[in-house]
Amino acid sequence: MMSESDEEIAARRIGTSVGTWTLERLLGIGGMASVFLGRRPDGYVAAIKILHPYLQDISELRKRFLREGPIGSALAAVGPLCEGLPAVYESGVSEDGAAFMAMELLDGETVFERMARKGVLSVDEVLRIAHKVLDVLVVAHAFGIVHRDLKPENLHNGRDGRIKVLDFGIARVDTLPEGTAELPEKTATKTGVAIGSYEYMAPEQAMGKNQELDGRTDLFALGATMFRLLGGRYVHGDAENALLLVAAATRPAPPLATIAPHIPAPVCRVVDIALAFHKEARYPDAATMRFDVYSLRAGKTPPYATAVAEGRIRAGDRPPR
Structure with a gap:
């Protein structure tokens, strides 16, 4: 039967x-x-x-x-x-x-579905998506919540223009706001087991170093999403399955400008910092990356990425307040 x-x-x-x-x-x-x-x-x-x-x-x-x-x-x-x-x-x-x-019943499509129809998205649209995702990450990371599976399939683009972050099912949670309900029993996250989607996975995640994941792991995934939406290909090209996992764990992302030379240099610098192989060289937190994205949307130079490019600050260091 x-x-x-x-x-x-x-x-x-x-x-x-x-x-x-x-x-x-x-x-x-x-x-x-x-x-x-x-x-x-x-x-x-x-x-x-x-x-x-x-x-x-x-x-x-x-x-x-x-x-x-x-x-x-x-x-x-x-x-x-x-x-x-x-x-x-x-x-x-x-x-x-x-x-x-x-x-909530969502009206619209995922960013993946939009990407599948259009191939690549405009710089303005990608920056808008990134800005809204970073709004969520700023708060999530403040509570020690790392999404671990950011990708176009998990971002919803509403007909009203709102971006929703979906699927916190494999998120790592350190704490939750006081007064909220307890989570069901945690899943067993084993060291040495890569959890997430290989195409958007940070090196430390691909290596199964699950205890070392933090907010900068999500920033890599967002950078990889921006890379795909702007460049029309994944960070590690057409590699699949085990080869893709090996590439994610061992190969730095290529500079976005080498894949999409038409993208403005300031935008490329923001994506490249998010995609740094070592998390210590990425944006130090979601708020710093969000301010760079906000600046780009406002037609200004991204202050953090510009300071890194000019040698006034080392990538990964927190900016002076």
């Missing part, structure tokens, strides 16, 4: 209830979950993510899925982050044992 496809399994859920939500129709199917349009008795609608049945018994995947909601909710509660994170209304386990999450 042939096993059911994801589509067939999802179709059987339509009309059933999960938590307080009735599933009305299927919105899409991803690698880990199916997404439905759900409606509460009061008429409120949300996107309901349900982990695929054949993944429910894989302990590590299930834990990661269940952690995404509480992390996003905690961050959204502490300040001007509501624009940068989708609202999470409910998460948990349904009566039939399915892990689920009810979240």
Whole structure:
């Protein structure tokens, strides 16, 4: 007897209830979950993510899925982050044992989908995306939360122009704002195991040095995303699978200007600093990179990248306040 496809399994859920939500129709199917349009008795609608049945018994995947909601909710509660994170209304386990999450219904497309249609994006658009992502990272990193999987697939571009950072499921969390709910049991992160997406992975992450990851690891991933959106290729070209992981762990990123010579030099300098092989030579924190990106968007020179280029400060050092 042939096993059911994801589509067939999802179709059987339509009309059933999960938590307080009735599933009305299927919105899409991803690698880990199916997404439905759900409606509460009061008429409120949300996107309901349900982990695929054949993944429910894989302990590590299930834990990661269940952690995404509480992390996003905690961050959204502490300040001007509501624009940068989708609202999470409910998460948990349904009566039939399915892990689920009810979240804001987003209208638009992922940055990956936009990239797939257009190939490369304009400098102005990439800087706008980076600026909004850095708004989220400034707060996340202040609480010791490292996303670990920033990439175009995890950035949503709304029809209203808002950028949302998705999928905190594999984030490393040191602490959370006081008064927020406890996370489900942490996943086991083993030294020597690379977790994340190889195309956007910092060297220390590719080497499995999970205890050494910090906010600068996310800045590398954002730099790699900007590199792909502006240059039309990944940092390590067409390398795949094991070869890609080896390249990520051992090869410095090429200067953006060698791939996309039409990109203005100040923009290239910002991306190159974010992509420094050694994290000690990257931007010291998300706030410093955000100010450089803000300056570029305002038509000014990026102060930190310019000071590095002129030898007035060493890359990685904190700027004088």
